[in-house]
Amino acid sequence: NFSAKSILAGAVVALASTTAQADDITLRGASMFDEEHAFTKTLRYFEERVAANYDGDVSFDLRLNGELGVESDYVTYLNQGVAVDYTILAPSNMAVFSESIPLMDMPFLFRDLDHWDAVLSSNVLQPLEDELREAAGIVIVGYHGGGVRNLASAAPITNMDDLAGHRMRVMGAPIQAQTFSAVGAAPSAIAYNEVYNAIQTGVIAGFENEAASIQNLKFYEVAPHISLTQHTITVRPIVMSAATFDNLPADLQEAIMTAGAEAGSFGRALESGQDGEKLQQMIDAGQITVHDFDGREQMLELVGPVQDAYAEELGATELLEAIRGM
Numbered sequence: 001n002f003s004a005k006s007i008l009a010g011a012v013v014a015l016a017s018t019t020a021q022a023d024d025i026t027l028r029g030a031s032m033f034d035e036e037h038a039f040t041k042t043l044r045y046f047e048e049r050v051a052a053n054y055d056g057d058v059s060f061d062l063r064l065n066g067e068l069g070v071e072s073d074y075v076t077y078l079n080q081g082v083a084v085d086y087t088i089l090a091p092s093n094m095a096v097f098s099e100s101i102p103l104m105d106m107p108f109l110f111r112d113l114d115h116w117d118a119v120l121s122s123n124v125l126q127p128l129e130d131e132l133r134e135a136a137g138i139v140i141v142g143y144h145g146g147g148v149r150n151l152a153s154a155a156p157i158t159n160m161d162d163l164a165g166h167r168m169r170v171m172g173a174p175i176q177a178q179t180f181s182a183v184g185a186a187p188s189a190i191a192y193n194e195v196y197n198a199i200q201t202g203v204i205a206g207f208e209n210e211a212a213s214i215q216n217l218k219f220y221e222v223a224p225h226i227s228l229t230q231h232t233i234t235v236r237p238i239v240m241s242a243a244t245f246d247n248l249p250a251d252l253q254e255a256i257m258t259a260g261a262e263a264g265s266f267g268r269a270l271e272s273g274q275d276g277e278k279l280q281q282m283i284d285a286g287q288i289t290v291h292d293f294d295g296r297e298q299m300l301e302l303v304g305p306v307q308d309a310y311a312e313e314l315g316a317t318e319l320l321e322a323i324r325g326m
């Protein structure tokens, strides 16, 4: 009986992989940006590397410019195994499925680029990856990121007094709102594709983002004042839907994992080197005014206990300590 079952299972597996190999495999990707943005460039590089690492045929259909919505939509699609097979996502957009994932890039987590690099080159985030696969059906295949997030506002914000009561948009994860409340602002979670209008109509007075995206989506038109709070160095996993991934032939899965690591290093080097350059381009074009922010040390002090409480609630104190200790 046992052996009959396993022969049958073997036959099914063999059939599935032959079918997958015989069919043309097309994977669909999504980016909120155009070809110029670091996310899109990294996804293009990922595609190139998958094709190079794989002996079979695989093609890619990457939809740009938010054609398939914003990241919070992609998360739902990835979870359901429909519409999007691969993309790059902010951990804070996955909070609906896993409260601990946003720990990966909460504000003030990393001291500097060296610290960020050390964490991403280690396997300290593995428990979060496992949880994400389990809870959301999303597989992390690599790590993009490296953008530095600053406040972008309709009016200048240069110190803690200006920040008090500042109506700003944050990403959907509760830890984002908690962090900005702790420093005195009045944050609200608003979908990314509503931010431009919300600032334009005065519903909010600003938001926070990295230079590459402020430039690519022309946010400077409504939020031309950049305050150098440098509160986040981004971590942006390159992800695949587990529903898709698990159905691919094993050698393609392997090619994807290798390509994910390759595209991650490519993308991190690209975006982490871009901030100064992109800010300067926007200054030169007369699109933004950059302000120093006086009060970063104070922010750090206010935010520490919020991070501790968040980690404790998740049972992730050890993980947080491990990250801080790197």
Ligand code: MAV
Binding pocket: 071, 088, 089, 090, 093, 171, 192, 208, 209, 210, 213, 234, 236
């Ligand atoms: C930037 O466009 C990216 O970091 C992206 O991953 C985020 O989702 C987005 O900001 C945002 O603030 O929602």
